Amino acid sequence: MAPSDPFRLLAPESLRRAFDDDRDAETFLLRLERYGPELIESLAAVYGDQTAALLPELLEVLLHAFHTRPADLKRLDEARLLRPDWLQQPGMIGYVAYADRFAGTLRGVQARVPYLEELGVTYLHLMPLLRPRPGENDGGYAVADYRAVRGDLGSMDDLSALAADLRGRGISLVLDLVLNHVAQEHEWAVKARAGDPAYRDYFHLFPDRAGPDAYERTLPEIFPDFAPGNFTWNEDAQGWVWTTFNTYQWDLNWANPAVLREFVDIILHLANRGVEVFRLDAIAFLWKRPGTDCQNQPEVHHLTRALRACARIAAPAVAFKAEAIVAPGQLIHYLGTGGHHGRVSDMAYHNSLMVQLWSSLASRDVRLFEEALRAFAPKPLSTTWGMYVRCHDDIGWAISDDDAARVGLSGPAHRHFLSDFYSGEYPGSFARGLVFQHNPQTGDRRISGSAASLAGLEAALAAGDPRQVDLAVRRLLLLHAVILGFGGVPLLYMGDELALLNDHTFADTPEHAPDNRWVHRPPMDWARVQAVAADPGTPEGRVNAGLRRLIAARQGLAHLHASVESRPVGSPDPCVLLLRRDHPLGVMLGVYNFSEHTVQFPAWALREHLGEHALDHVAGSAFTFGHAPVVLDPYRALWLTQAP
Structure with a gap:
């Protein structure tokens, strides 16, 4: 079957008869002409001779979804086609929450949408809410019905109403799609x-x-x-x-084309309910091949490209985010390389960035951070990263042995140090985390813990030490300054804007007790929301106010469009990370002090990137780089652009 002749088994004229409206027919056929070849090429690569029988079945699914798509979502489709970089805009601010822990029910979430809007959120990821199995269900990732919502949260009609409300306020609804x-x-x-x-x-x-x-x-x-x-x-x-x-x-057996057909139908059904972004859960595991670890196989990328092509035909407002927590050399394939360039997922998690944030915070040394970022191949210009300080999951220390060796470290020893440090076992550690899934055979010890507890706030408050409290607040704001200033979609985890600590009562819930990741999934504290507004001088008030300032600065900074990459440049101080962005409007330089020490940073190291004059968009201050060093307070962050 020639890729240049999509769906040749059904002539275009017979397709036209499936439409009552000529404009709808033209719209569908134009999309089919554009994305059909990609779909057929990937299907043929995976299913071979079975493709011919699969195509008419897929076409039936696509036509049904297109015909039943609500009018306002069809308008969104057209708007997104005119602005394909919508996910790359600096105004994109993500928020990740469990619906029940955030506001009880979907209607409760809808009542709290003004809070998210006021915070600046434009992308709301509600953690697994499709109906799971009863009892233990891996945090909702054991789905029993993709077309129903958890009974305690509400109904599919409630989900549609929430999505419509969010859409009207410019907020995209994101849901998990468990594929494996x-x-x-x-x-x-x-x-x-x-x-x-x-x-x-x-x-x-x-x-x-x-x-x-x-x-x-x-x-x-x-x-x-x-x-x-x-x-x-x-x-x-x-x-x-x-x-x-x-x-x-x-x-699931994705070698069976019926499984792909089922998921195309599921995706489009949920898209017609108002879901705009799908987080493709456990995507690396889809294809099984003997003699391998059954992760990152080439068929995975073909399957994702085929799913994306189907979505582009019937619901092009939809975007895919790959949940691929894999090595940098593998991760880039989920955004597309070679013939798949920019045609797989629209977005992927930058897991390495998150790991290096915590690594540099513990070591007070950014050289491994720089090396890890240099290992990344350039991503397709049309794609974006999802950056995060913390998420619902544990932290696995994905430190490459090769990266570590290039900066004189032992990979295994550094991973051991990080596990000791963030579990609070290392002498002088400020962190209060829990070891998750210790594997004696490999020495792997992942870490659970809220951002605030891992950054030192829990220990500082327990000790009643004002200086340590201040440093913990500064650490939290530094971490968020990096993800907000990196370029992409920063994903704020629910409660981090309030510096919520570990929830040590998680074990009181029987189905949560075996899984200590629930320690960093505390319920939203709405009383604290009111308290930080009334008293911004508290630690949580300082974090909240500082985060809001960072969000406001980001939203007005065109240099943070995600088509531009952040790349590390040499820093004369091992405590200070420099990330440069070469935007058409000029250079932006992120400057981040990862230590509790005041650093006298040489002005020449900034002048060579920015010239003599620069503006800091974090504090709103101006700099002139002369002979005197630039004073960087503990954990200070600067977003510098060339002054006019």
Whole structure:
């Protein structure tokens, strides 16, 4: 099938008869002409001869979604096609929250939308809210029904109403789409256990241990503490089922084209409910290949490109964000390289940036940070990074041994140091975190903890030490200054704007007790929201006010358009990170002191990038770089641009 002739099995004239309106027909056919070749090329690369049978089924799904798409969303489609860089604008500010922990229900979230609007949020990611299995459900990532909302949160109509309200205020709704697996209670798994051969082929089922044992030789364990191994025997199915994450999460068989068709339908159904961005959960794990770790396989990128092409045809306002927590050399493929350049996901998490923030904070040394950023290949200009200080997950110390070696460090030793430091075991540590999933075989110890507790505020308040409280506040604002000044979509985790501490009562909830990541998922403290407004001098008030100043500065700074990359440049002081952005309006230089010391920074190191005069957009002050050094207070951040 020639990629230049999309859907040749159905002639354009027969397609026109599927439309009552000539304008709709032209719109659909133009998109089909534009994205059809990409779709067919990727499908053929994955499914080969099965593509011809799959195409008419996909076309039926696309036509139904297009016809049933609400008028206001069709208008949004056209607006986004005219502004394809909408996710790259400096005004994009993300906020990540659990709906129940933020405001109880979806209607409760809708009532709190003015708070988000006033904070400057334009992108709201509500953590898993589609109906999960009852009881333990991996924080909602064990989905039992993609077309229903958790009963305690409300209904799909409530979700649509929330999305419409957000859209009217310029806020995009973001939801998780779990692609790798479903809950064992999902209809597909129920039918598979009942013996339906069509649905058994939706999963990886083995009659004996021969297949699983062969795969296990090269597979890592994701949750060695409470989900060892990657396969689970199921008596009803009379087989070993692939369960990468938990025994109750069944991995899907994406080699079956019916699985792709199902997810195209799911994506477009949710898009027509008002979801604008899909976080593609566990995307790296989709394709299984013997003799590998079954992550980052080439088929994953073809599958994502095919899903994106379908969305572009029926609902082009939709964007994809890859949840690929992988090495930098692998991560760039999720944004697209070679023939996939800029055609896979629109956005990806910059996990390395987050890891290096905490690494530099502990070591007071940015040289590894610089080296790690240099290892990144340039991303496609049309894509963007999602940057974050903290998220709902644990922190895994993704420090490359090669990067570490280039700055004279041992990768394993540095990772060990970071685990000790952020669990509070290292002498002099300011952090209060918890070890998550210690793997004695590899020495891997990930860390749970809220941003404020990891940055030292919990320990400082417990000690009643005003200086340490001040330093903790400064650390939190420094971390957020980096993600807000990096270029991309900064993602603020719920409660970080209020410096919420660890929630040590998480274990009181039985389904949360085995998973200490709930320590950094505290409920939203609305009383504190009122308190910081009344008394901005408290630690949480200072964090809140400082963060709002940073957001306001970012929103007015064109240099932060995400098409421009931040790149590290040499710094004469190992405590100070310099990130340069070469924008058509001129150079922007981010200057970040990662130590509790006052640094006398040589003026020449700034003058060579900016000339003699510069403006700092964080504090609103002007600089003239002469012979005197620039004084950088502890944890100070500067966003410098060339003065007119």
